[in-house]
Amino acid sequence: MNDVSCESCGMPIESGHYCDYCVDADGNLQDFDTRFATMVAWQARRSPDAPREQVEAETRAYLATMPAWRNHPRLVGNA
Numbered sequence: 740m741n742d743v744s745c746e747s748c749g750m751p752i753e754s755g756h757y758c759d760y761c762v763d764a765d766g767n768l769q770d771f772d773t774r775f776a777t778m779v780a781w782q783a784r785r786s787p788d789a790p791r792e793q794v795e796a797e798t799r800a801y802l803a804t805m806p807a808w809r810n811h812p813r814l815v816g817n818a
């Protein structure tokens with residue numbers, strides 16, 4: 740009975756909207772650039788041989804599926 744996931748990164752969480760990685764010290768969702776940079780770093784670790792452009796494109800595509808970011812101006816109208 741625990742299928743809550745972070746609305747920013749998709750990580751399983753106990754409750755609430757966001758995991759500890761996605762919020763600042765006050766519990767507010769981090770801004771897009773902070774989150775994007777962190778997730779690009781995660782993705783780059785998973786795919787160490789992938790070019791930076793591909794890693795960033797994959798991260799953008801992933802964030803576009805997240806409730807917290809899918810309508811974000813940095814993801815919408817970027818085509």
Ligand SMILES: [Zn+2]
Pocket residue numbers: 745746747748749750757758759760761
């Ligand atoms: Zn998260």
